Amino acid sequence: MNEGVEWALHCCLNLAWAGPERAVTAARLAAFYELPTAYLNKQLQALAREGIVSSTPGPRGGFRLARQPEEITVLDVVTAIEGRDPAFQCTHIRKRTPNNGTLLDDDFRQPCLVHQAMARADLAWRRELAGQTLADLKASIEGVAPGAAEGTRGWLLGGGG
Amino acid sequence: MNEGVEWALHCCLNLAWAGPERAVTAARLAAFYELPTAYLNKQLQALAREGIVSSTPGPRGGFRLARQPEEITVLDVVTAIEGRDPAFQCTHIRKRTPNNGTLLDDDFRQPCLVHQAMARADLAWRRELAGQTLADLKASIEGVAPGAAEGTRGWLLGGGG
DNA sequence: GAATAGGTACTCGGATAATGCCTGTCCGAGTCTAGTGGG
DNA sequence: CCCACTAGACTCGGACAGGCATTATCCGAGTACCTATTC
Numbered sequence A, B: 001m002n003e004g005v006e007w008a009l010h011c012c013l014n015l016a017w018a019g020p021e022r023a024v025t026a027a028r029l030a031a032f033y034e035l036p037t038a039y040l041n042k043q044l045q046a047l048a049r050e051g052i053v054s055s056t057p058g059p060r061g062g063f064r065l066a067r068q069p070e071e072i073t074v075l076d077v078v079t080a081i082e083g084r085d086p087a088f089q090c091t092h093i094r095k096r097t098p099n100n101g102t103l104l105d106d107d108f109r110q111p112c113l114v115h116q117a118m119a120r121a122d123l124a125w126r127r128e129l130a131g132q133t134l135a136d137l138k139a140s141i142e143g144v145a146p147g148a149a150e151g152t153r154g155w156l157l158g159g160g161g
Numbered sequence C: 001g002a003a004t005a006g007g008t009a010c011t012c013g014g015a016t017a018a019t020g021c022c023t024g025t026c027c028g029a030g031t032c033t034a035g036t037g038g039g
Numbered sequence D: 001c002c003c004a005c006t007a008g009a010c011t012c013g014g015a016c017a018g019g020c021a022t023t024a025t026c027c028g029a030g031t032a033c034c035t036a037t038t039c
Helices: A004-018 A026-033 A037-049 A074-082 A105-109 A113-130 A134-144 A148-157 B004-018 B026-033 B037-049 B074-082 B105-109 B113-130 B134-144 B148-157
Strands: A053-056 A062-065 B053-056 B062-065
Touching (some): A004 A037, A004 A062, A004 A134, A004 A148, A004 B113, A026 A037, A026 A062, A026 A148, A037 A053, A037 A062, A074 A113, A074 A134, A074 B113, A113 B004, A113 B074, A113 B113, A134 A148, A134 B113, B004 B026, B004 B037, B004 B062, B004 B134, B026 B037, B026 B148, B037 B062, B037 B074, B074 B134
Antiparallel strands (some): B053 B062
């Protein structure tokens, strides 16, 4: 799985803590985790394309959450980075079997059951991710780390290095 | 996800249909789906290392299932090919945050909640795959394609091309 | 003093290289078989 | 006729290149701000 997924999730949480008033630049988000700025910017662009964050250019520009944290699921962030395709790609090798005369032609009217089995697992994975919003994650973290919210917000918006 | 997963699953099913009496060569399994023989052999080696199939060298050699289909889950096959590592790798960027004085040190005694969220999804995925055995899959296919069992066995063991 | 035009600095955005993993291939080690010669 | 030996062929097994996606980077388009000038 793409490494940017982890970056995107943490950055979205940070943007949630930063609040919607002011935008946070990619450089500042990258500095927070010592990540390569330009590459993180690429991930943020992907989030912007999917309407998860909104970007504003120019001075005082940067990124902010485009929706409320309650309206953004973890799945949204993951699919924005990874794309919509499921991990398991059925290449239909089953249909390349020899002598379809022996194997009934009717066999191939049915969907590939191997594909179905993998699709079920993929669905369970997506369902689990879709069941958690950024707000849930944010609340959980604040529960175990009360200082995280204000501390992160202060560092991102303040001038501190 | 590795393309070999699809190959391995179909090949394991074919080995189940072929039965334990005679081994099936990698070349024959590859010919069944028009796959590159040497590369499929590589995947079968991975299955052999994990004890899912057993290999016998020499003439009349080849591969056969090492266990009963009831004792092989889809997850077993997937992890044999893909490895045991979960798709999401937590690189702990959270621990690289600046000024740990401001952010409470206690924060970092807790496990990363982003990681936990992804791990829960991974667990759901694995649980779904572990819930299905090769025997289940085999029975489902035989249900919709009654000729598959005998047809496949005949092609694999017989001399037909 | 206030408004405006211009310049400047800053930000995102997409186009462009470098790296690592997956894909694909090859040849060698080991083993069973078949044939051959001898008892 | 039966057995042992030898040669052969066949199979897996791991070591060796190629292609593509991910990683990383750079420069250009656009915008807001600041400054200087003019009314």
